[in-house]
Amino acid sequence: MPATIRDVARASGVHISTVSRTFSAPHLVNPETRNRVLACAEHLGYRPNRAARALITGRTHNIGLIIADIANPFFPPLIKAAESQARQRDYHIFIADTNEDPAAEEDLVHALAKQVDGVLLCSPRMSNSLIEQLSREVPLVVINRQVTGLPAVVMDVGQGARLAVEHLTGLGHRELALLGGPRGSWTNREIRRAATAAARAADASLTVLGPNPPTEGGGIAMAEQVRRTGATAVLAYNDLMAIGLMEGLDSLGLRVPQDISVVGIDDIALSRLTRPKLTTVATPTAAAGRTAVDMLLQHDGSSTARAGRGGGRTSTADDRRTTAQVSLQTELVIRDSTGVGPAASADRPGTAATADRPGAASPARPGPHGHPAPGGATAATPESVAS
């Protein structure tokens, strides 16, 4: 039913190869002929069959995008940007949601491998070894993690976490908590390392809690534990958890930011809409999506466009040919969920760096539970410095 190259050839009285060239190498065909062919093609509604083309050229003009969880509001802006960038370069995007299920992920990549020219992998929990194996099957670009030998685009959450901690200590907080994310996440490790370092540099203590599921529920569930640490400020693995935490703190009778400050990471759209509005570390998700497709596509020659967008980029490696790592800067956006710490309101006896009684700093309504913190605030765990 749909017109093929042969129909066009017949209609315009030339050989199919001429029609083919009209589309894929226009300079090789006489302008007059070309116009005639073009006219016929237009008239017949002809579009080259990409599958057939792929069969012979080996290039499908498709990109796979594997996402851990589409419904996580962190991802849609990334997807959107990747799709847009891809389309602009005449590529289409296959999308796949793995539901964080490693088995599904492997199947997926295999199934996709033949149909795409490359895959963008955005799946924090997948094992490194599997990724390496996969990368032998199809060009891969990983997002928000680092795998030796593979091109990657990461967001510099370490820097962001440092900024956040500095912001907090600057406000006078000495007892910090870090609401950790899922085990095995590169981002999580990065945040933890940077946060502990920054806390130590500011002579503040930092309790790290986790691992936790990176969801609103994960935040809600940890509210009680956070309170027990006695921290007056907490940095969460992502905005979703931060928001859940605020929710949980609220039902414990703790006010944000008066009693406790909360900062998230990601700056998802939602964070502007909570009350109080969430202070958070903005990650350039859209830029990451664009950059990732650029990296994938620059590898295969075809596209000559030089990657030049997404400001604030720091190329960490040689731009030669392979395994570039692009790190995108983050920034702290201060809204209403952070406020001055206890040290600012009164210069109490006892140096700030030592652990006080939990809750002593906050004049919160008592709340239903009155337990003292079991072990007091623990010091930062410095052993995680090695990547």
Next chain:
Amino acid sequence: MPATIRDVARASGVHISTVSRTFSAPHLVNPETRNRVLACAEHLGYRPNRAARALITGRTHNIGLIIADIANPFFPPLIKAAESQARQRDYHIFIADTNEDPAAEEDLVHALAKQVDGVLLCSPRMSNSLIEQLSREVPLVVINRQVTGLPAVVMDVGQGARLAVEHLTGLGHRELALLGGPRGSWTNREIRRAATAAARAADASLTVLGPNPPTEGGGIAMAEQVRRTGATAVLAYNDLMAIGLMEGLDSLGLRVPQDISVVGIDDIALSRLTRPKLTTVATPTAAAGRTAVDMLLQHDGSSTARAGRGGGRTSTADDRRTTAQVSLQTELVIRDSTGVGPAASADRPGTAATADRPGAASPARPGPHGHPAPGGATAATPESVAS
């Protein structure tokens, strides 16, 4: 580099056609041979090349999914469900974001047409005529709109809007406002029709405002106008607008729900997280995604699975072969953004159905603007009953 059918044939000492049959028609090949072939294939890591297969069978096992705006939180759950359902049936999903740009949409469909077996269209503003033209090029299922002759899955927002209005009038509100969505949206028309009818039935007045962009910003911007209508309760086209509206009302000094009640539509995840939590009409987006791929796939024989999921479904048409319309039920979820209306607190003089002075019902702090409403609250516009 990747193993082809020929490699497997050579390795297992059979003809390629036997290998082919081993995968696509196993019952035609001797079990013994089959196992040998399977073993070789496994060993070589062979996977049938879907492009080559598509070339000859004409079936790509791909589905296109065209979305107006991926970043709109309404869509991700739909995408996720569609992707999952598709994969379960051994289909992959091409995703495309049109940015609400009609020109992009057309290109997209054309480009996709050859690469997919069908397209799910989720793009409220696209013109009907274009859709019809497209449907001649590739099987289409439209979501949340109705195009004569095309299979569709819609969410029954009309019913939801009715429920919402009844909820509001039941609380004693007599002055309602409807914060309309974008022009040309089927959903918008449906809501409007049902809401006006329900308001009339309850003898309440309803002012419809719009069209507006279906975003948070659209809601914020309309806060002042909403207040001018004097309405004590408002139904918004979607949750995003409702949330924006609450934001705007707040900065006007109006409290929700004490001064004014707000209800949204969609029940996006965000709505559980705002303060106050948003009362809203829950639409079964995930079920819609699943159902849509089922409809698309049941058309082409191959899959024999009977569509039987997504409870609460009402089939509006014959299940014969073509142009079925599936309507999914919605339900009202009552949270904290709606409260009793002024009629409940004091039985003022003047029948409820007539327009009072705007703001008279609310003891709000004055706020910066003191204009009386220009035309007072207008009556419902009944001319939009025809679809």
Next chain:
DNA sequence: ACTTCTCCTGCAAACCTTTGCAGCCAACGG
């Protein structure tokens, strides 16, 4: 023993393009 049937397998065409190679023609230099 001969036909008929069933089961399995091989053959080759077909799907729609791309692309290296060769051929044609006109123009041009000598």
Next chain:
DNA sequence: CCGTTGGCTGCAAAGGTTTGCAGGAGAAGT
């Protein structure tokens, strides 16, 4: 006038798979 060049076009192979058709082997029926 001949040889060369350059611009354009046709030819045919190739890419990986499916599938109608035919053939072969053995079993079953007569």
